[in-house]
Amino acid sequence: MTPDRRNRYAAIIAVILSSIATAVALVAIMVARSATYRAPAAPEQPKVTDWMQAWGTIAGAVTGLLAALAASALLWHEMRQARVAREQLAAEREEAALNVPRAVVVSSASFGTYGRDDEDKRGNQVVARVVNYGSGPIRNLAVIVTVPETGLQLILPGRDLLGPNEEASFNQSYTAGWALPRSWVPGLGKAPVTACFIDHTNQAWERSSDGSVTRTTVPYPRIEEALASTDSITEWR
Numbered sequence: 460m461t462p463d464r465r466n467r468y469a470a471i472i473a474v475i476l477s478s479i480a481t482a483v484a485l486v487a488i489m490v491a492r493s494a495t496y497r498a499p500a501a502p503e504q505p506k507v508t509d510w511m512q513a514w515g516t517i518a519g520a521v522t523g524l525l526a527a528l529a530a531s532a533l534l535w536h537e538m539r540q541a542r543v544a545r546e547q548l549a550a551e552r553e554e555a556a557l558n559v560p561r562a563v564v565v566s567s568a569s570f571g572t573y574g575r576d577d578e579d580k581r582g583n584q585v586v587a588r589v590v591n592y593g594s595g596p597i598r599n600l601a602v603i604v605t606v607p608e609t610g611l612q613l614i615l616p617g618r619d620l621l622g623p624n625e626e627a628s629f630n631q632s633y634t635a636g637w638a639l640p641r642s643w644v645p646g647l648g649k650a651p652v653t654a655c656f657i658d659h660t661n662q663a664w665e666r667s668s669d670g671s672v673t674r675t676t677v678p679y680p681r682i683e684e685a686l687a688s689t690d691s692i693t694e695w696r
Contacts, residue, residue: 560664560672562593563656567649567668568604571632572639580643581636582606585613587652589627595659596622601682602629603653608640612691614682621656634694655679 571584585604591597600618605611615629642648652668655675665675675681685691 556660556662557672559593559595559597559658559660559662560656560666562591563597563654563664563666564590564592565602565652565654565666565668566590568629568652569646569649570606570639570643572643572645573636580639580645582639583633583636585615585629585631585633585650587615587629589621589629589652589654591621591623591625594623596620597656597658599655599657599677600627601655601679602627603681603685605651605653606637606639607643607648607650609638610690611637612685612688613637614685614691614693616695631695633692635692637692653681655682 566588568585568587570582571586572580572582574580587602587604589600589602598620600621602615602617604613604615606613613633615631618627621627639648654666655663656666657663657677663675663677663679665673665679665681686693
């Protein structure tokens, strides 16, 4: 027997025992009251049958009320158990759905640079990769690299399909160079990368090189925002 079922049975038994105890207490009070009661000025004291009929009517009403309360308590308990089960199932489904985007690993990007000193140092090449370690393909892969400090967005060529255990490697040169932060160290500096894609259930995801995962929609708002921004570069060669 599962713990949930044991708890449900325990609650049912507790409600029944509580109802029985209340009914017994009421009957005892009624019996004691009827045994000691004397009418103040009546020519004839009430008969036992009169007491039984009166107390029977009251006991019936009380029993009906207790039964209604017990039924309400059981109904509330069942509804609560059903709600907990639904929430648990939804959480399990959400966790299972996250297994697909979590299997897609997005690495930080590095830049190819030119220029003789820090003042003239500029970037003109992006090296990045996205690996699908999942058991199913992903499609409509779109990738954006953000230049640290400046916020410039570099849009990489998209991929229609990336199968299980396949890697999308990017070594992309751009026709226009861009300014690099003064703190950028060639060969050591890393830039954040965001990848958008659709899984086998047609759910769109946004996966970042920092490990974050969020649901998104098609067309990808992140990509649309970058395409519409003047602080982005899409021309590659």
